[in-house]
Amino acid sequence: xxxxxxxxxxxxxxxxxxxxxxxxxxxxxxxxxxxxxxxxxxxxxxxxxxxxxxxxxxxxxxxxxxxxxxxxxxxxxxxxxxxxxxxxxxxxxxxxxxxxxxxxxxxxxxxxxxxxxxxxxxxxxxxxxxxxxxxxxxxxxxxxxxxxxxxxxxxxxxxxxxxxxxxxxxxxxxxxxxxxxxxxxxxxxxxxxxxxxxxxxxxxxxxxxxxxxxxxxxxxxxxxxxxxxxxxxxxxxxxxxxxxxxxxxxxxxxxxxxxxxxxxxxxxxxxxxxxxxxxxxxxxxxxxxxxxxxxxxxxxxxxxxxxxxxxxxxxxxxxxxxxxxxxxxxxx
Numbered sequence: 280x281x282x283x284x285x286x287x288x289x290x291x292x293x294x295x296x297x298x299x300x301x302x303x304x305x306x307x308x309x310x311x312x313x314x315x316x317x318x319x320x321x322x323x324x325x326x327x328x329x330x331x332x333x334x335x336x337x338x339x340x341x342x343x344x345x346x347x348x349x350x351x352x353x354x355x356x357x358x359x360x361x362x363x364x365x366x367x368x369x370x371x372x373x374x375x376x377x378x379x380x381x382x383x384x385x386x387x388x389x390x391x392x393x394x395x396x397x398x399x400x401x402x403x404x405x406x407x408x409x410x411x412x413x414x415x416x417x418x419x420x421x422x423x424x425x426x427x428x429x430x431x432x433x434x435x436x437x438x439x440x441x442x443x444x445x446x447x448x449x450x451x452x453x454x455x456x457x458x459x460x461x462x463x464x465x466x467x468x469x470x471x472x473x474x475x476x477x478x479x480x481x482x483x484x485x486x487x488x489x490x491x492x493x494x495x496x497x498x499x500x501x502x503x504x505x506x507x508x509x510x511x512x513x514x515x516x517x518x519x520x521x522x523x524x525x526x527x528x529x530x531x532x533x534x535x536x537x538x539x540x541x542x543x544x545x546x547x548x549x550x551x552x553x554x555x556x557x558x559x560x561x562x563x564x565x566x567x568x569x570x571x572x573x574x575x576x577x578x579x580x581x582x583x584x585x586x587x588x589x590x591x592x593x594x595x596x597x598x599x600x601x602x603x604x605x606x607x608x609x610x611x
Contacts, residue, residue, distance in 0.1 A: 298339055302346020307338045325455070326386070329369060330393055333362040334400055341404045345411060360404060362397040367426045370394055378428035454480055465496075468507035481508060489514075 299308065314331050317323065323331075337360055344358045367374070374394035376382045409418055442465060446458040455470040467484065469476055487495045496510040 298343055301343045303339060303342045307335070307342055310338070311335060326369070326390065330366060330390065333365045334396065337362045337397075337400055337404065341407070345408070348411070358408060360401050363394075363401050366397040367394050371426060371428065375428050449480070449483060452483055454483060456480065465510040466501060466504070466507050467510060468501075468504065474506045477506065477508070484508060484510065 314335065318328070340358070340360070344356070348356055370390045370393040372379050372382065373387050373390040376387055376391070405420065412418065442458045442460055445465065445467070446456060449456045449458075449467070454476065455473050457468050457470060459466050459468075467480065469480060481498055484496055484498050485494060489495055494513050497513055499509045499511075501507040501509045
């Protein structure tokens with residue numbers, strides 16, 4: 280939560296400058312400066328910027344962590360690497376193009392290696408961290424969820440997590456946002472350079488109503504994050520009447536539930552387990568894709584498909600059974 284608040288209130292440049300006394304290396308700083316110049320000269324699109332920022336922040340996190348570890352000599356320390364999650368959510372389409380339709384060839388050429396690059400960087404950073412601790416140090420590598428492409432039959436049912444539906448709708452309205460879940464609350468934050476559009480974002484969120492005309496969300500400010508708004512459902516009750524009378528993507532929710540049950544039953548009869556624990560892609564290990572062999576296992580639980588109307592079909596995460604197994608995509 281602290282990381283999200285800082286990211287929502289400080290620009291990348293400010294974060295980089297603040298990191299210098301905290302151990303930011305000259306090589307990392309130089310790459311940040313080069314990227315800043317490229318942004319001003321070439322005006323890269325959102326995908327290129329997102330990819331670069333995820334990989335750069337991985338190195339920034341590494342620098343600060345190593346500095347803090349040597350300074351404080353803790354008995355226990357944790358390091359979280361985010362790029363494997365963020366880049367897989369956004370670029371899985373190009374990582375496993377044969378599982379999707381309508382792939383842009385130019386995008387495929389640009390981002391076909393992006394997911395693998397994230398795991399290569401994760402492996403490199405992990406190797407460096409291991410080299411900096413004593414042989415007696417216990418190093419535990421864990422992942423809270425995996426990634427996979429969704430079954431096309433499930434995708435046709437129109438199921439998509441609320442975070443992705445909401446983000447897609449707001450982006451279609453021209454609002455550059457990121458949507459994440461913190462407990463029962465959604466955080467909707469404007470990306471860098473769009474803070475002055477917060478009133479427009481609030482108006483768009485408050486305009487979302489259900490079939491009775493009642494507001495879907497309660498909209499509240501997020502303490503410490505002036506670029507973001509917090510959302511909670513106005514009515515969180517789940518009753519049989521609401522299931523039978525509700526809709527998802529224009530389809531009757533009761534019928535969708537029945538269709539999903541039929542699909543899962545058919546899969547079981549066919550001997551197919553939709554809850555299988557996939558590896559990086561199609562059952563393949565990371566090493567088969569040319570990455571070094573020290574990366575973490577990315578196996579996960581049941582994934583759910585992106586729905587109709589999403590501007591981009593992306594890979595989706597699934598939390599482990601200990602963390603709400605079966606939730607659609609990783610909620611942030």
